[in-house]
Amino acid sequence: MSSALGGGYRHIVRIAETDIQGDVSLAWGLARVKGIGYNMAIAICRKLGLDPNMLVGYLRDEDVAQIEELIKNPIKYGIPSWMLNRRKDYETGVDMHLVSSELIYYARQDIEREIRIRSWKGVRHSLGYKVRGQKTHTTGRVGPVVGVQRKKAAQQQQK
Numbered sequence: 001m002s003s004a005l006g007g008g009y010r011h012i013v014r015i016a017e018t019d020i021q022g023d024v025s026l027a028w029g030l031a032r033v034k035g036i037g038y039n040m041a042i043a044i045c046r047k048l049g050l051d052p053n054m055l056v057g058y059l060r061d062e063d064v065a066q067i068e069e070l071i072k073n074p075i076k077y078g079i080p081s082w083m084l085n086r087r088k089d090y091e092t093g094v095d096m097h098l099v100s101s102e103l104i105y106y107a108r109q110d111i112e113r114e115i116r117i118r119s120w121k122g123v124r125h126s127l128g129y130k131v132r133g134q135k136t137h138t139t140g141r142v143g144p145v146v147g148v149q150r151k152k153a154a155q156q157q158q159k
Contacts, residue, residue, distance in 0.1 A: 009022060009055075009057045009058055010022050010057050010059075011023075011057060013029070013056050013057065013059055013064060014064075015029075015030065015033060015064055015067055015068060015071075016033045016035075016036075016067075016068055016071050016099045016100055017099075017100040017101060018032060018033045018034070018100060020032055020033070020056050021056065021057075022055060022056050022057020022058075023055060023056075023057060024055065024056055025052060025053050025054065025055060025056070026041070026045055026050060026051065026052050026053070026054050026055070026056055026059070027041045027042055027045060027052035027053070028041070029041075029056035030044060030045075030067070033071075033099055033100065034099060034100050034103055034104070035085055035097070035098050035099035035100060035103040036071070036099060039083070040079075040083055040097075043079055043083060044067060044070055044071070044079075047070060047077050047078060047079065048063070048066050048067065048070060048077075050063060050067075071097065071099055074097050075095065079097075081095045083097075084096060084097040085097055085098055085103070086098050086106065090110070090113070111125055128142070
């Protein structure tokens with residue numbers, strides 16, 4: 001099988017700063033990259049003419065280079081803008097797709113901006129509360145557990 005694809009089997013393939021096991025299918029392997037979901041992985045496979053069911057370990061170096069190029073500039077390859085994970089960037093207004101460390105960096109920058117302008121989301125972030133409207137009565141608690149004190153209960157029963 002490896003001779004038909006023009007290369008040998010590799011146990012680990014590095015794509016977009018992420019090590020991917022060679023024994024998983026291409027679609028699921030690409031979905032392990034932070035910022036690429038399963039649907040985006042299928043779109044990448046279709047645009048490059050790769051079989052989404054082939055194992056990642058049988059990818060050639062040229063295929064890996066093509067995948068990384070498409071991840072860096074998906075609009076150039078015809079991926080629609082609604083599939084990108086950062087549309088209309090706050091500073092530049094450009095549609096882009098972020099992966100791995102730059103996705104983490106931009107998310108942190110967005111949170112810091114919200115805190116700096118003191119928006120409601122920023123205030124919730126700065127206080128360590130839930131941000132997206134979840135209930136906080138019973139969940140999201142941090143700190144030591146406060147429970148029933150047995151001493152007081154025992155004293156009241158003796159009286």
